[in-house]
Structures are given as C-alpha cells and as structure tokens.
Amino acid sequence: MTSHSRDTPQFFLTAPSPCPYLPGKEERKVFTHLVGRRAGELNDILTHGGFRRSQTIAYRPACETCRACVSVRVPVAEFAPSASFRRVLKANRDLIGALGPNQPSSEQYTLFRRYLDSRHSDGGMIDMTVLDYAMMIEDSHIDTRLVEYRRRGPDSGINGRGTGPLVATCLTDVLADGLSMVYSFYDPELSDRSLGSFVILDHIARAHAMGLPYVYLGYWVEGSRKMAYKARFLPQERLMPQGWVRFDT
Structure with a gap:
C-alpha cells in the first residue's frame, strides 16, 4: 500500500x-x-x-x-478608479471595514441568508445551514481573514471599527503577493450603494496599504452576466495559456 x-x-x-x-x-x-x-x-x-x-x-x-x-487579478499599484467607481466610493464613504479573524457569527449568517435568498436563490449555496456557513468561514489551513463593513461611528478613527448593523462581509485570503477574495456578500436592500464593487475597491486599497501587488477576483466568465462586473476593474491581468496577460479595455 x-x-x-x-x-x-x-x-x-x-x-x-x-x-x-x-x-x-x-x-x-x-x-x-x-x-x-x-x-x-x-x-x-x-x-x-x-x-x-x-x-x-x-x-x-x-x-x-x-x-x-478565466482567472483575473488587479495590479493595485496601477489601478485608478473610473468616474463610476469614484461615485461608488463617495456613496459609501460612511462605511468602514474592520479586518479580523475568520470567525463566524449569527449576524453574518442572517445577512448571508438574506443575500442568497435575494441574489442567488437558484444557486448551489441556497441550502447552506448555519453549520455549513461556519465551516466555510473557519475551515482554512492558511492565513484567512474576515472583513466586516458597518457605518462609521464617532470612535472609528481610533479603533478602526464601525457601528450599527452589518452591511457587508468578505472572506479573504492573505497571499504572499496579494489578497484573494474568497467570498463576499452584502445587504441586498442597499442596491444603490453598489456594495459588491465597493468591497472590491476597498480590497484594492487594503492591498496597496499592505504593500501587496495584486487583488485576486476569482473567475471572469465571458458570456455570464453574473461575472460581467469583474471586467470593469481595469487594468487587470487574466491568466491565458501563455501566462498572465494585461488587459486595459
């Protein structure tokens, strides 16, 4: 054997x-x-x-x-937000993300369920129980963090944390050369904020502050409406047969 x-x-x-x-x-x-x-x-x-x-x-x-x-990553040093992304940042300037350990909570799961029921009711994750969710968050043998987004409070500039209800969450891996966004979800009732885009923009800023060159966005699938938003983060690099190739448009 x-x-x-x-x-x-x-x-x-x-x-x-x-x-x-x-x-x-x-x-x-x-x-x-x-x-x-x-x-x-x-x-x-x-x-x-x-x-x-x-x-x-x-x-x-x-x-x-x-x-x-196609795997996609954003070179953070060369990224400059477009006019539409600057509007997203402005709309969410009252939010702050707190980076912490990958620990699940009942508040996270409640938001996760609302997000799935609203945005992915026909997806493969729709039947996930609270135990399944906890495993998704905790079960990692690498450097994994959780970013929780809430509204800024009077002490946010001191303690780096927001106040009030949770509006978005992102499970993130810290790699040697970047941040890999494993899974994010947000309040589906706040559609005017474009929270999905905001969380990516925030991760680009975080990677830059940490001295990490890339943010990995996962797979972009041409022809899939669900994945079309990833192509908007330019410039970006896509993994082609010949290696990582830069795209500016």
Missing part, C-alpha cells in the same frame, strides 16, 4: 455536472487538499496557476470543451 505525505499534493478530477454560469454547458474541476504545514505555500502556487480555494480544497475548472472561466 502506497502512502502519501500530507505535504505532497494529490490531484483529483470531478465527474461532469451542469455549469452554474453558462446554460447547456457541463463543468469538471481538478482539485487537491490544502492541509499540512505547506498549505499556505501550496495555495500561493496554485492561485498563480488559476486555482481558487473553498475551505480546505483548491480547485480549478478542467472542462473538456470550454475555457470560458
């Missing part, structure tokens, strides 16, 4: 299943486990190669006839 070290990754391939982004397509994924003392180092390497993390799994699309899923 052959034994394998926990520090030596083994890769597996899923069976075909319906694609969540493009109707009529099927998806397959290649995945491995992110465990052991080299989990952080392995996650960095795999992220550079187009993998994403979900709990202790790193995965990448491996579809036989489709290459629509």
Whole structure:
C-alpha cells in the first residue's frame, strides 16, 4: 500500500455536472487538499496557476470543451478608479471595514441568508445551514481573514471599527503577493450603494496599504452576466495559456 505525505499534493478530477454560469454547458474541476504545514505555500502556487480555494480544497475548472472561466487579478499599484467607481466610493464613504479573524457569527449568517435568498436563490449555496456557513468561514489551513463593513461611528478613527448593523462581509485570503477574495456578500436592500464593487475597491486599497501587488477576483466568465462586473476593474491581468496577460479595455 502506497502512502502519501500530507505535504505532497494529490490531484483529483470531478465527474461532469451542469455549469452554474453558462446554460447547456457541463463543468469538471481538478482539485487537491490544502492541509499540512505547506498549505499556505501550496495555495500561493496554485492561485498563480488559476486555482481558487473553498475551505480546505483548491480547485480549478478542467472542462473538456470550454475555457470560458478565466482567472483575473488587479495590479493595485496601477489601478485608478473610473468616474463610476469614484461615485461608488463617495456613496459609501460612511462605511468602514474592520479586518479580523475568520470567525463566524449569527449576524453574518442572517445577512448571508438574506443575500442568497435575494441574489442567488437558484444557486448551489441556497441550502447552506448555519453549520455549513461556519465551516466555510473557519475551515482554512492558511492565513484567512474576515472583513466586516458597518457605518462609521464617532470612535472609528481610533479603533478602526464601525457601528450599527452589518452591511457587508468578505472572506479573504492573505497571499504572499496579494489578497484573494474568497467570498463576499452584502445587504441586498442597499442596491444603490453598489456594495459588491465597493468591497472590491476597498480590497484594492487594503492591498496597496499592505504593500501587496495584486487583488485576486476569482473567475471572469465571458458570456455570464453574473461575472460581467469583474471586467470593469481595469487594468487587470487574466491568466491565458501563455501566462498572465494585461488587459486595459
């Protein structure tokens, strides 16, 4: 019987299943486990190669006839917000994000359920229980943080925290060369704030302040309306067969 070290990754391939982004397509994924003392180092390497993390799994699309899923990252030093993004920042200048440990709360789960029910009622996460949510947040062997966004209070400039109800949350991995936005959700009733875009803009600013060159946005899928917003963050780099390629338009 052959034994394998926990520090030596083994890769597996899923069976075909319906694609969540493009109707009529099927998806397959290649995945491995992110465990052991080299989990952080392995996650960095795999992220550079187009993998994403979900709990202790790193995965990448491996579809036989489709290459629509493209990894996207924003070079933070070269990013300058467009006029529309400046309006988003202005609309949310009363919000502040507090960076903390990846610990779940009942308040987070309540907001998460409202977000799913409003925006992704037909998605694969709709049946997630509070225990499932806690596992999504806590189950990580790498440097993972949680950013909670609330309205600014009188002491926010001192303690870096907001006050009042939670309006947005983002689960974020800290990589050697950037921040990887694993999953974000927000109050669906505050649609005029464009909170999804604001959270990305805030992460770009955070990465810049931390001296990290990139923010990883996950997959952009051409032809998928759900993923179209990622193409607006320019300039950006997309992982092509020849490597990371810069796009300005």
